[in-house]
Amino acid sequence: MPELRLPTPPRRHLLSVADLERADVERILDTASSLGSSLDREVKKLPTLRGRTVVNMFYESSTRTLASFELAAKRLSADTMSIRSAGSSVDKGESLKDTILTLSAYDPDVIVIRHPSIGAPQLVARWSDAHVVNAGDGKHQHPTQALLDLYAMHGALGRLDGLHVAIVGDVLHSRVARSLVQALTLVDARSTLVGPPTLLPRGIESLGCEVTTDIGEIAHADVVYVLRMQRERMAAGEAFVPSLREYTALYGVTPERVRPGQVVMHPGPMNRGVEIDPRVADSGASLVTEQVRAGLVVRMAVLYDLLVAAPTQAPVGAGVA
Amino acid sequence: MLACRNGRGDSLVVEGRVVAPAQGIDESLRVTVTDGVISALEPAPASALVVAPAFVDPHVHLRTPGREDEETIASGAEAAAAGGYCAILAMPNTDPVVDSASVLEALLERAREEAVIPVGFMAAISKGQEGQELTEMAELGATGASAFTDDGRPVVSAGLLRRALGYSAVAGMPLALHCEEPTLSRGGYAHEGRVSAELGLGGYPSLAESLMVERDLALAELEGRRVHLMHLSARESVAALDRALAAGVPATAEVTPHHLVLTDDAVRSLDANVKMNPPLRAEEDRLALLDALRRGALGCVATDHAPHARHEKEVPFEEAPFGVTGLETAFAALHTHLVIPGVLTLETLLDRMSTGPARTFGLDEPRIEVGARANLVVLDLDREWQVTEDGFRSLSANSWLLGETLRGRVVRTVADGRLVHEA
Numbered sequence: 042m043p044e045l046r047l048p049t050p051p052r053r054h055l056l057s058v059a060d061l062e063r064a065d066v067e068r069i070l071d072t073a074s075s076l077g078s079s080l081d082r083e084v085k086k087l088p089t090l091r092g093r094t095v096v097n098m099f100y101e102s103s104t105r106t107l108a109s110f111e112l113a114a115k116r117l118s119a120d121t122m123s124i125r126s127a128g129s130s131v132d133k134g135e136s137l138k139d140t141i142l143t144l145s146a147y148d149p150d151v152i153v154i155r156h157p158s159i160g161a162p163q164l165v166a167r168w169s170d171a172h173v174v175n176a177g178d179g180k181h182q183h184p185t186q187a188l189l190d191l192y193a194m195h196g197a198l199g200r201l202d203g204l205h206v207a208i209v210g211d212v213l214h215s216r217v218a219r220s221l222v223q224a225l226t227l228v229d230a231r232s233t234l235v236g237p238p239t240l241l242p243r244g245i246e247s248l249g250c251e252v253t254t255d256i257g258e259i260a261h262a263d264v265v266y267v268l269r270m271q272r273e274r275m276a277a278g279e280a281f282v283p284s285l286r287e288y289t290a291l292y293g294v295t296p297e298r299v300r301p302g303q304v305v306m307h308p309g310p311m312n313r314g315v316e317i318d319p320r321v322a323d324s325g326a327s328l329v330t331e332q333v334r335a336g337l338v339v340r341m342a343v344l345y346d347l348l349v350a351a352p353t354q355a356p357v358g359a360g361v362a
Numbered sequence: 363m364l365a366c367r368n369g370r371g372d373s374l375v376v377e378g379r380v381v382a383p384a385q386g387i388d389e390s391l392r393v394t395v396t397d398g399v400i401s402a403l404e405p406a407p408a409s410a411l412v413v414a415p416a417f418v419d420p421h422v423h424l425r426t427p428g429r430e431d432e433e434t435i436a437s438g439a440e441a442a443a444a445g446g447y448c449a450i451l452a453m454p455n456t457d458p459v460v461d462s463a464s465v466l467e468a469l470l471e472r473a474r475e476e477a478v479i480p481v482g483f484m485a486a487i488s489k490g491q492e493g494q495e496l497t498e499m500a501e502l503g504a505t506g507a508s509a510f511t512d513d514g515r516p517v518v519s520a521g522l523l524r525r526a527l528g529y530s531a532v533a534g535m536p537l538a539l540h541c542e543e544p545t546l547s548r549g550g551y552a553h554e555g556r557v558s559a560e561l562g563l564g565g566y567p568s569l570a571e572s573l574m575v576e577r578d579l580a581l582a583e584l585e586g587r588r589v590h591l592m593h594l595s596a597r598e599s600v601a602a603l604d605r606a607l608a609a610g611v612p613a614t615a616e617v618t619p620h621h622l623v624l625t626d627d628a629v630r631s632l633d634a635n636v637k638m639n640p641p642l643r644a645e646e647d648r649l650a651l652l653d654a655l656r657r658g659a660l661g662c663v664a665t666d667h668a669p670h671a672r673h674e675k676e677v678p679f680e681e682a683p684f685g686v687t688g689l690e691t692a693f694a695a696l697h698t699h700l701v702i703p704g705v706l707t708l709e710t711l712l713d714r715m716s717t718g719p720a721r722t723f724g725l726d727e728p729r730i731e732v733g734a735r736a737n738l739v740v741l742d743l744d745r746e747w748q749v750t751e752d753g754f755r756s757l758s759a760n761s762w763l764l765g766e767t768l769r770g771r772v773v774r775t776v777a778d779g780r781l782v783h784e785a
Contacts, residue, residue, distance in 0.1 A: 138676055158678030159562055160632030179680065180562030219562055244559035 053347050054173040056162050057182045058223040066227055068350070070192055073335070073342035080116070080338065090119035093348055096149040097123040098140070098165075099176070100131065100156040105309055105333055106176050106185070110153050113340035119150075137161060138168055145169045150348055154178075172347040180214050186308055187220035189339040191228060193331045194264060197304050204230040207259040208250075209294060210268030210316050213240045213281070217308045218268055222250045235259055236268075236292060239281045256292050260300050267294050267307045270316040289315055296320050304328050363506030364449055364480035364725070365473035366439070371398015371779030376740050378411035382730045383709040384717040395736040398779020403732055410744060414712045415728035416448030416737040416775055418719040419689065420538075420616060421513070421592060421664035424481070426469070428457030432758050433669040435469070436476035438689070441667070441756035443479050444785070445689040446739035448728055448777035449720070451482045454491070455514035461486040461497045463505040470506055479777040482508035482725070487526045487537060493518050496526055503533030509723060511538035513592060516574055518544060520581065527585040536614070536723075538590040539578050541599070542640070546570035551680050553626040553643040561630065563679070566641050572598035579606040579613055588612035590722060593666050595621050595640035597650035603659055614722045616664035617651050619692045620762050623699045624648075628762070634675040634682035635762050638668070652700070656710055661718040663711070665692050669758030686762045690754055695763055697743065697770035708743075740774035747771050 054060075079087055095114040099107050107123060114121040124144075126132065131140060137156070144152070145168070152169055154162050155176040162175035162182075177183040195201050206225055212218045212234050225232045226249040233251040234241060235258055246252050259265050270288060275281075282288045295318040299305060305321055306328045313319045321327065373396050380391040380403075393413060394402040419442060425433040433441075435452075442450045452469075454460030460469065466485055473481045485507035489495045491514065499510060510530060517523040517539065530537055547570040552558040554565025575591060579602060582589040594600060594615050606613050620638065625645050628636045636642060654660040668685025675682050688695075693715065700706035720727045728737035748767045751759040775783035 136673065136677065138673075156678065158680050160680075161678045163632055164676075164678060178678075182562075214562075216562060219560065242559035242562075242565065243554060244556035247556040248560055 054162075054166050055184050055343055055347065056166060056173060056175045058184045058187050058220045058227070061184070061227060063227050066188065066191065066224065069188055069339070069342050069346050070195065072345055072350070073192055073338040076341045076345070077338040086116055086118055088118050089345060090114065090117040090348060093119040093150040094147065095119045095121045095151045095153065095344065096144055096171070097121065097153045097176070098144070098155070099123065100126040100154070100161070101177065103155055103176070105336060106155065109333070109336040109340050110176060113337055113344055116337070117341055117344060119344070137164060141165050141168045145171065151344060174343060174347070177216055179216065181216050181219065183216040183220045185336070185340055185343055186217050187224035188343070189332060189335040190221055190266070190306060190308070191224055192339050193306065193328050193335040196331060196335065197328055198263060201228040201230050204264060205262045206230060206232045206264040206266055207235050207262035208232055208266045208268065209235045209256070209259060209292060211240045211270055211281075212236050212245065212268065213242050214271055215268050219248065221266065222248045226250075233258060233262065237282050237288065256298060259298060263303065265294055265299060265303055265305045267305060267317045269308065269310065270312055272312070285315055292316070293318060294321055296324070299326060306332060308332070363470065363508070364482045365470045366477040366480040366778060367474065369780060371395070371736070372776070372781045373397055374776070374781055376413050376738060376774065377406045378409045378413040378740060380413045380730055381709060381712055382415055383713040384415070384727065385729060385731065387730060388709070393730065393738065395776065395779070398736055400730065400732055400734050400736050403730070410742065411773065412708070412741040412743055413730070414739050414741065415716045415730060416739040416777055417446045417693065417715040418725060418728070419447050419450040419665050419667070419692070420662055420719040420723055422450045422452050422667045422689065423455070423669065423685070424452040425669055426456060426472070427465070432671050433756060434476070435473050435481060437755060437757045438667070439477035439479050439481055441689040441754065443775045443777060443782040444755050444772065445691070446693055446741070446772040446775050447479060447689065448737035448775065449480045449482065449725055450689070451484055451508050451723060453511065453513045454484050454486045459486050459491050460484070461489050461491070463498070463501045466502060466505050466507060478782045484509045484511045484513070484538060486510065487512045487517055488522065491515050493522060496522070496529060499530055499533040503535055507533070507535065509535045509538050509590070511540070511592070513538065513540045516540050516542040516544060520577060523578065524581050524585060527581055527587040527589070530587060536588045536590050538592050540592050541571050541574035541578055543570045543573045546573065551637065551641070552629045553641045555626060555644055557626040557629055561632070563629070568596035568598050568643060568647065571596045571640050572602055575599040575602045579603070579611050582613055583609070583611045586612070588614065591615040593618050593621065593640060593664060594651065594660065595643050595647060597647045600650045600654045600659065603654070607659060614662070615660050616662040616719070617655055617660045618664055618666045619688055619695045620686060621651055622648065622655065623695060624762065632679045634677065634679055635686055635760050635764065637679055637682050637684055638666070638686050639684040652705060655714055656706065661714060662722055663692065663696065663714045664719065665689055667756075669756055670760045672759065675760045685760070687754070687756055687758055687760055690756060691749060691761060691763050691768065693741070693772060694747070694768035694770045698768045702769060736776045736779045738774070738776040739772055742771045742773045744769065745771035745773070
């Protein structure tokens with residue numbers, strides 16, 4: 042009888058929602074939920090990842106994503122360090138590959154990376170032995186944002202199955218929209234993309250969503266998810282809409298456009314008075330604070346899932362190194 | 363004018379199934395070459411090898427002058443020899459640009475010193491390829507330019523292109539055009555469609571190419587001068603070419619191996635070695651290109667061999683330069699992906715890789731007949747080989763085929779009467 046050899050499980054990453062299956066999403070959200078209860082205790086720290094190292098590499102500005110990844114690692118007792126491109130050797134022209142090879146010499150267990158270019162996390166996964174978490178790559182993916190949004194929706198509405206989410210605004214440049222549509226499809230929720238024609242990419246409906254330019258369509262949704270209108274998209278000669286004023290008039294989420302019973306979400310940072318009316322942002326319908334809180338527990342759950350959980354099923358984030 | 367290292371012709375004998383579609387030959391023959399000239403063709407027993415007129419590549423980037431770390435005339439010519447080529451034409455988008463007789467003369471001199479196969483050089487249409495002023499086409503033509511092109515960039519000004527078409531008559535050579543409407547392609551890294559939308563990559567719509575194809579064909583008709591359309595990628599471009607050809611507009615066109623084999627689905631890998639300009643398009647586009655290649659509207663396979671330094675391709679997709687290598691893999695890739703599955707005949711492939719490009723650019727057609735200078739390729743159609751980074755003669759390895767096993771190998775190349783490659 043031949044010797045029985047167990048295959049080495051592939052190193053697991055979280056690079057894209059496209060790599061996840063429904064069971065992965067459910068497992069991570071369940072973990073987040075149990076970790077959430079630990080945060081209500083007086084001593085908030087868990088010993089789970091003691092001795093592990095989490096490196097956050099942020100090549101793009103970020104407040105809440107970086108803060109929540111740092112805090113998530115610390116709450117699980119991991120050693121953590123954060124490197125921003127400004128002030129690092131990236132400023133001196135070091136390539137991504139050289140930076141990764143340098144950091145890999147410290148044997149990090151997890152590298153969390155945010156980068157302005159699509160696919161940078163995939164390259165990091167190729168060059169490093171660490172588990173890689175994509176904290177946003179260009180216009181491509183932001184998987185932990187999608188997971189925390191599902192967590193916040195579930196918390197507020199008690200279900201995901203059959204929910205209808207209208208995602209409003211600059212879909213073209215939004216990694217949040219792409220990840221969220223894929224995540225909603227995985228859990229059998231519906232999504233409708235709403236925005237001006239110039240900010241809706243052709244062919245996007247193949248992700249499994251509906252697409253409309255009519256803001257009135259948001260009335261049919263359970264959740265109105267507002268995307269940030271990125272001011273850098275308004276550069277002279279490159280503008281995708283004639284003016285922010287006209288954008289706000291046509292697509293701004295105002296109290297008049299929100300139906301009672303709907304909840305409103307926004308990934309932040311908000312441009313109050315542009316894509317979202319301050320009265321909506323501060324209303325009881327807004328889940329923005331819940332999203333930030335969910336960001337912490339979901340990122341704890343992702344770190345836990347990569348480093349501790351040993352799924353008997355398919356590995357998370359099929360990204361095989 | 364083509365230039366290569368001078369030397370005596372070799373004497374050798376090759377045997378196999380001789381396939382020379384332009385001459386109507388398909389039979390087992392023994393080809394005797396004496397001092398570089400085919401001296402006898404005799405019946406021979408059936409063999410596993412194919413002997414064909416060697417290939418001609420009308421679209422190669424040799425990166426000299428300026429980026430000799432990526433390719434030199436010597437390394438590019440050796441790579442071409444390994445790919446079965448007996449002649450290649452180099453693009454002028456070097457640093458400095460080939461826009462003056464002095465730069466062109468220096469390159470021809472270098473090719474005479476170091477190229478194992480004949481190399482021709484195209485000169486720029488506009489000074490510095492900046493699209494503002496015409497180059498001195500008559501002098502460049504007299505110095506030995508093979509054609510004119512601003513490849514890498516479109517000629518944005520319709521007025522300048524019209525003048526260039528008219529004036530190129532004095533040099534007697536066609537213009538080879540890179541068709542791209544820059545305000546539609548700006549910020550585009552992948553075909554505008556499902557894949558770019560899903561990945562968030564900036565879209566480069568088919569119309570950015572086909573609109574310029576339409577304009578350039580209209581100008582060719584107006585001036586009555588031939589245009590050669592480079593590396594077509596979109597079905598709309600093929601349709602425009604078909605309409606123009608039916609109306610008698612003088613036009614020729616080429617297609618690359620990667621556009622004939624891959625679609626934008628390959629971009630999902632985010633591998634910088636599938637990033638090129640024009641981008642990989644949809645399956646319908648690929649099928650339209652294949653159909654036009656069969657019919658002959660696309661008369662040339664051109665590799666658009668574009669070597670890039672490893673460190674410049676080892677970056678995220680959007681940051682990487684456009685372009686892939688192709689000289690050493692073109693035949694094997696097309697044989698494996700099109701001929702073996704039965705969607706393209708071997709005869710058509712051989713014709714579009716040899717006679718087609720030679721005729722298009724007025725070069726001597728490689729022929730297998732007694733008295734002809736020997737330009738032969740010997741192919742082992744059954745030989746399997748793996749494309750690996752360290753297997754290239756090219757100084758660069760940015761191939762879209764890395765890791766793939768291909769079937770069909772160039773085992774010998776005879777260029778300008780000399781045995782330049784044996785595997």
